[in-house]
Amino acid sequence: MAVNADTMPTSNKLAQRQVVHSIFHILRSKPQPFTERKDLLESGVATECKDTVREDLQRARSFPGLLHGQDERGRSAWQYARPHAAHIPNSRERRTAQVKHHATQKDKIADAESKLQDLQRAVSRSLGEQGSLVMEHTGLEKQIAMMQQQDALTKKGQASPQPTPRKIDPNEMLEVPTADGFAMMRAGDVADTTAEEFHDIRRVFGKRVVPLLHKAKFSPSSQAGQEVAGLMASFSLLFSAKAQLNPHSAREVFLLKQPCEGPLPNTFWQGLIHYMALTGDQQQQLLKARRLYLSRQGQLLRARQSLISRLQASFSKSAGPTEVDILEKASREQELEKQLQANLEEDNSLFTQFCDEAKIQILSLWQRAIMGVHVWPRPFDALELCNYLAKEALEPASQELLSQHGQRQLRGPRTLRHAGSPAGALLEGLVRAESTDGKSWNTQGQDSRC
Structure with missing residues (x-):
């Protein structure tokens, strides 16, 4: 063309x-x-x-x-x-971006796996062996296998296997803590001791372990922590010997009928050992101070509520009192509130004196936790379980007081409340009330959640 x-x-x-x-x-x-x-x-x-x-x-x-x-x-x-090279699926730019993305994902996965392993190691350190109540490091594989076996049985609808305690021979020699050191005693003789004699053994044991606990700061890997673990192992054998060889006296001194599987919080051990170091009179004074503290706290709350209601009633009246009358009433109520606050602080000092030696009413708490719940659903749930049991240890008078001023359910993981877990059924029936200030009854302003 x-x-x-x-x-x-x-x-x-x-x-x-x-x-x-x-x-x-x-x-x-x-x-x-x-x-x-x-x-x-x-x-x-x-x-x-x-x-x-x-x-x-x-x-x-x-x-x-x-x-x-x-x-x-x-x-x-x-x-x-x-098309342009950047839009081609197999271009060099696209492949480079994909390689970078995969490398980032691998780093994230490796980081998550390392954190999970650290967490599992921490859990394994807090778990004790099946046959004793010792805070020591156990094998991670053993704990994982136990949890997997329990999950498999739970899915099949079977009951979780209960740990069997070690049988103790009456002629077996056990270490009994004394004021000077340790004394060897036959297991049969330990079982034949009276409640008062065994309580003396508990007090000596508590006085020996308390300094080690403060020194170890609940670190099982430290030397003091290993000494505590050994003492707990020897004392656990004393409990088991008393419970197995003399079941009738076991109820008097509250002994273990079955070892506990699962972790025990640090505050749990601390309260247990502190409580064992107390005498019977000190325990009664502790309960009395607790009751007095709650009653004073209730009076303070009632005074505040009456002050608010009176002020509201005064302001709601059309031809009510003058502003001077209202201020005078408010000042009188505030003086009453200050007086109640002073009494409360005085009671707090008395109560704190015993709380330093016994954080919680650990005897009944330990009884319910060990004899009532043998297998906790998950390692981390034991902390919340201990907290629930601590709430249950409140006195009936305090229960009425809390019911008058409202109840708040404890915040915690929902895994504890499902009906499939052995702890869930227990927790549903336990006390759901917290103290009036929204925390536990630790007067130092610290929440006793483990």
Whole structure:
């Protein structure tokens, strides 16, 4: 196809564009090098059209996509237009981004696995062996296998296996703590001791372990922590011997009938040992101070509520008292509140004196935790379980007091409340009330949650 430049109207730009497109159509139909296309393009067009063709050529060199049917914006004019390299799925940029993403994901997974292993090691350190109540490090594989076995039995609807205590021979020699050190005694003789004699043994044991606990700061890996673990192991044997060989006296001194599987919180051990170091009179004084403290606390709350109600009633009256009368009433109520607060602080000091030696009423708490719940559902739930049991140890008078001023259910994991767990059924029936200040009855302002 020849182009006649003489017959082409020079003033008509549309005709010029048509000529250029026809030339591009010829060039696309012939697979020639770009230099030959350029020569043909420049030689076959009239002088009047050369400026337009040069402009198109300049655009084509600056944007190669024009030669393949694309404009400056990359919009395709023909079906065989090539996409950009960044949009190709198998391009180098896409592969590089994918490699970086996978590397990031692998790092995240490795970090999560390391944290999980650290957490499992911490759990294994807090768990004791099946046959004793010792805070010592146990094998992680053993604990994981126990949990998996328990989960499998739970799914099948079977009961969880109960740990069997080690049988103690009456002629076995056991270490009994004394004021000077340790004395060897037959297990049968330990079982024949009276409640008072065994209570003396408990007090000596508590006085010996308390300094070690403060020194070890509940670290099982430290030397003091290992000494505590050994003492707890020896004392656990004393309990087991008393319970197995003399079941009738076991109820008098409260002994273990079955070892506990699962972790015991640090405050649990601390309260247990402190309570064992107390005498019977001190325990009674502790309970009395607790009752007095709750009653004073209730009086303080009732005074505050009466103050608020009286002020509201005074302001609600249309022809009520003057502002001076209201302020006088408020000042009198505030003086009464200050007096009650002073009495409360005085009772707090008395109560704190015993709370430093016995954080919680650990005897009944320990009895319910060990003899009532043998297998806790998960390692971390034992902390909340201990807290629930501590709430249950409140006196009946305090229960009435709390019921008058409202109850708040303890915040905790919902896993404890499902009916499938042995602790869930227990916790549903336990006391759900907290103290009036929203915390436990630790007067030092610390929550006793483990």
